[in-house]
Amino acid sequence: MPERYVCIHGHFYQPPRENPWLETIELQDSAYPYHDWNERVNAECYAPNGASRLLDERERVANIINNYARISFNFGPTLLSWMEKNASETYDVILQADEESQRQFSGHGSAIAQAYNHMILPLANERDKYTQVLWGIRDFEHRFHRFPEGMWLPETAVDTETLETLAELGIRFTVLSPFQAQRVRAKESENWQDVTGGRIDPTSAYTLNLPSGRTIDLFFYDDSIHQAVTSEFLLSRGGHEFSRRLVEKFSGEKQSGQLVHMAADGESYGHHHGNGDMALAFALHHIESNNLARITNYGEYLSINPPTREVEIREGSSWTCVHGIERWRSDCGCNSGEHQFWNQAWRAPLRAALDWLRDDAAASFEESAGELLADPWGARNEYIQVVLDRSEPVVSRFFEAHNAKALSQDETARALKLLEMQRNSMLMYTSCGWFFEELSGLETVQVIQYAGRVVQLGRELFGEHWGAKFRDLLAEAKSNIPSNEDGLWIYDNLVLPGMVDLVKVAAHYAVSSLFEEYPERSEIFGYAVDLEDRQLVEAGRARLSLGRSKVTNSITTESAVVSFGVLHLGDHNVNAGVREYQGDAAYQAMVTELTETFNAAEFPEVIRAMDRHFGEPNYSLRSLFKDEQRKILNQVLESTMTGVEAVQRQQYEANYPLMRFLVDSGNPVPPALHSAAELIIGADLMMCLDQDSLDIERIQGLLEDARLFSVTLDTEGLAVRIERNLSRVLKQVTDKPQELPNLEAAIAVAKLARSMPFAVDLWRVQNLFHSLTHNSYPQFRKKADRGDSHSLSWLRQFTALGNHLSVNIE
Secondary structure, three states, X not given: OOOEEEEEEEEEOOOOOOEOOOOEOOOOHHHOOOOOHHHHHHHHHHHHHHOEXXXXXXXXXXXXXXXXXXXXXXXXXXXXXXXXXXXXXXXXXXXXXXXXXXXXXXXXXXXXXXOOOOEOHHHOOHHHHHHHXXXXXXXXXXXXXXXXXXXXXXXXXXXHHHHHHHHHOOOOEEEEOHXXXXXXXXXXXXXXXXXXXXXOOOOOOEEEXXXXXXXXXXXXXXXXXXXXXXXXXXXXXXXXXXXXXXXXXXXXXXXXXXXXXXXXXXXXXXXXXXOHHXXXXXXXXXXXXXXXXXXXXXXXXXXXXXXXXXXXXXXXXXXXXXXXXXXXXXXXXXXXXXOOOOOOOOHHHHHHHHHHHHHHHHHHHHHHHOOOEOOHHHHHHHOHHHHHOOOXXXXXXXXXXXXXXXXXXXXXXXXXXXXXXXXXXXXOOEOHHHHOOXXXXXXXXXXXXXXXXXXXXXXXXXXXXXXXXXXXXXXXXXXXXXXXXXXXXXXXXXXXXXOOOHHHHHHHHHHHOOOXXXXXXXXXXXXXXXXXXXXXXXXXXXXXXXXXXXXXXXXXXXXXXXXXXXXXXXXXXXXXXXXXXXOHHHHHHHHHHHHHHHHOOOHHHHHHHHHXXXXXXXXXXXXXXXXXXXXXXXXXXXXXXXXXXXXXXXXXXXXXXXXXXXHHOOOOOOHHHHHHHHHHHHHHXXXXXXXXXXOHHXXXXXXXXXXXXXXXXXXXXXXXXXXXXXXXXXXXXXXXXOOHHHHHHHHHHHHHHHHOXXXXXXXXXXXXXXXXXXXXXXXXXXXXXXXXXXXXXXXXXXXXXXXXXXXXXX
């Protein structure tokens, strides 16, 4: 049989969600029970694909494999940056997969690069286009320790200039939609064949000859399989059907080198389609184990089957807009379809506003940075070194290489602010800002936030009036939601309130320090706070905190010394003032006056004195960054909720027999009693599942009461707690596998998890157990075969645990 190849490419990417001022993702309630959507998608997709299941005929886990090592893939650099800090296990599995794929695929790694922050490159100016591609390469080299053979283009948006940039920087290939091909011909032939409308043969690679004389190879994925995976729920029909659809694409007419390949958003495999990772794992396993085709990646395929045909592309085309690249600059009609009467006329004025801001920032950067950096734009290209590693030695080496002269500390901070202005000038073009339907949507507000950071840095560098025209241009973009008006309203109401500076960080520190102990030096997101002095006085529930601290931006190195005062009168009643330090005499006068007034219990006068010393604005719990605010509010609410719960518990316990009678006799439980039951049963379940040693009988009784009274439970929160407990006891088995009580405890919790009236995610637990089948099981098996009684007991317990976890131990 002629050699046949299958390659599946996953484009793994999430819109950047970091607060541009804090450089971290703040709490997102819509992602519950996870902290944010990156964390949720990691749990549903990125992590499972690194340890995906192959099931046996009884639907038990028979094997666990790393999908990434068997497919072609790219991860957005900004996503990998988040993952390195917040999901390190998944991050490590991805890097290991690339190493494994090199061994599997003749030295060709499965990972390819991506243009840095998912900017639509045909709409970028030449300078940004170059930097985006270069940063994508440098980020890839930093993580995967090799040069990328290929690069994924955001939204596969392409034009000749973009491909010239890829080729100039050494990229060998990219992947496009079949609808992006214009015409093809055999090499050395004069006869072109029109293939518009997706008619190109996707089963081989093509070479594109560029005007510069360079070349780049192109793959055009199979669109029918792409559509089946992304839109027709193919993955929900299982891996066998997925593999059948792939294999049936081979043609008997072509003698050798046929490549059936498809590309889709990687999130299809688990996030968009539950258990999609398992369908992918089975499809690859089925094809390979039955010799239906050779699994490969693009780099290996090219080394074996170099292109024999040339291609020309449709200029300014993409895979998600039938109009080319209009989705990112005009009201072309491409949208999700959720709001029939909305329009996207806002796209053009938003882009125009950002284009103006980019160009104004570029002119200011070029002029100002020229005094500090020998080659400002060359320095910007190499600034990715600092973005990837902001340690002092790396920053020092960067400036040694790019300084126009020896820089003072203030000049270094100025240069860093100029470079950060440029970084954010690129981040504000992240494609997601135009992809969806509404100007005030999360993704669009995010890119306007990046623009806000550019404006803030520009004004700090060049004066308060810098970038003033940007506001007028934003007002031209109109929201579909009348109350949200336009881009200017969104900027003023959804962006500016979240803007952070050194004083706001100091305010956060001052207020939160009343509720938690900080060390002398604290890291608060992208800032460092050094406490220089603090005075705390108390009177009953009231507390007054006065102090002085130095706040430093860890990225730009700029710093300020501030004084602060915070009055807490109990509960959520907090008044705070912060200002730049005015000298020792003014500071001591403030401390003396406020302390004496507080000790006299003249609290209204304390507030008036704080106003005199600190002026506007005033700060409160509202001024805290979201994660810390939620944490402190939970502390404040704890005593209140304890009281509420005590009252409800009294009602519930006193009326429990009556409620049982009402249910048994087929009568409804009154709403007031039903609410009490819901609160108490839910609270008790959470409390029980938060214990290190579970009272399983008590938990089962509470679950029975929940069923009896038809109360609504926080099933996601409960499932997370059960999984956490089961992981903990499995870890104890892993640490001390010979201890039978550890196995017995694990069996008890596993049985509880299986009996729940809701799904409990056993993925992490099964991973731990599966490692035991390789590390501990063989040793006990050998001893049991020799008649060792302890090992025989261990095997019985271990087998029982495997059954409860649906893992085949053989």
